[in-house]
């Protein structure tokens with residue numbers, strides 16, 4: 001038998017979403033008449049907008065004609081999309097990003113999971129708790145950790161607790177690290193770092209020769225104009241940060257697949273001899289070796305969200321989800337729950353009532369209100385005692401779910 005990668009065996013066996021699925025299926029089998037509403041998994045529900053659909057259709061038609069057919073595209077993405085990104089996502093907010101610093105990809109899950117490959121096997125890392133599980137798991141797979149303890153935490157990772165006392169924002173690492181992951185607006189807590197908060201991180205990273213891996217998958221959900229949408233709005237971030245953006249939640253691309261990474265030219269790491277190496281060179285090398293680019297129709301579809309009509313359509317969908325979030329927040333407050341997030345992020349983070357743990361409350365919510373949430377403990381040990389509700393649902397369903405929660409728990 002061939003030797004396998006033993007590090008995979010350290011991963012917690014029951015990944016969060018399969019376990020939720022198992023419990024929901026068991027409940028439905030026992031209660032076939034129950035109308036279960038899912039506000040659990042963070043997937044969008046609104047269909048593609050007209051501009052996106054038209055752009056994709058047109059691109060498919062181009063591909064069906066010999067003179068405009070396209071085979072392999074550039075690994076880093078077509079210029080038309082990278083130019084549109086530089087102009088609309090950054091220059092419009094006063095940030096200069098060269099299109100050559102942008103790497104178009106098929107998703108931020110892959111990007112935020114793959115980025116660790118270009119750093120040393122013994123690079124040290126800090127990760128907020130709770131957070132999107134991809135950062136921890138991919139570092140476990142790569143062998144940067146020991147085994148998990150009884151609290152689910154892996155030896156070798158410096159966890160940054162995000163608690164109610166700190167507004168669910170992580171404090172600076174106590175010990176120096178090479179890499180730190182940040183996610184703002186946050187999945188799962190909905191917390192958003194202010195400019196002052198991010199400046200603190202950038203100053204720390206520059207003083208400590210660390211790199212910030214900044215996941216901005218939810219930047220479009222920021223409604224307060226004073227809040228940063230990109231780490232590159234912060235002075236000095238070009239020397240210490242990589243940013244991940246995705247069209248998944250922004251434009252309903254979870255099934256279409258398109259995202260991008262920004263790696264500034266100034267960003268460097270050190271080699272075994274202490275020499276300085278441009279990080280973008282390594283990411284470029286990795287991308288061109290392991291990736292053959294995002295399909296042409298998908299990149300045209302992504303470009304369409306920057307047109308005048310496309311941008312309005314996408315904003316309307318975001319407004320729809322954010323109105324859902326406001327309904328969830330208001331309803332939960334009426335039922336006496338303590339809630340967080342849901343103002344500049346599509347997730348509402350709620351404290352479980354009566355000292356129930358996350359899974360106990362998940363079960364109570366499912367059996368009494370027939371509503372599915374996501375147990376906070378699935379995002380890290382500091383998520384224990386919380387539950388995440390997603391605003392990615394149809395209005396009637398969200399209203400119905402909130403009505404039932406008020407009815408059963410108020």
Ligand SMILES: *Cc1c(COP(=O)(O)O)cnc(C)c1O
Nearest residue numbers: 107108109132187217246248259
């Ligand atoms: C949904 C999500 C992503 C996006 O993943 P894609 O692969 O682009 O669909 C990235 N980061 C976080 C924190 C997310 O919740």
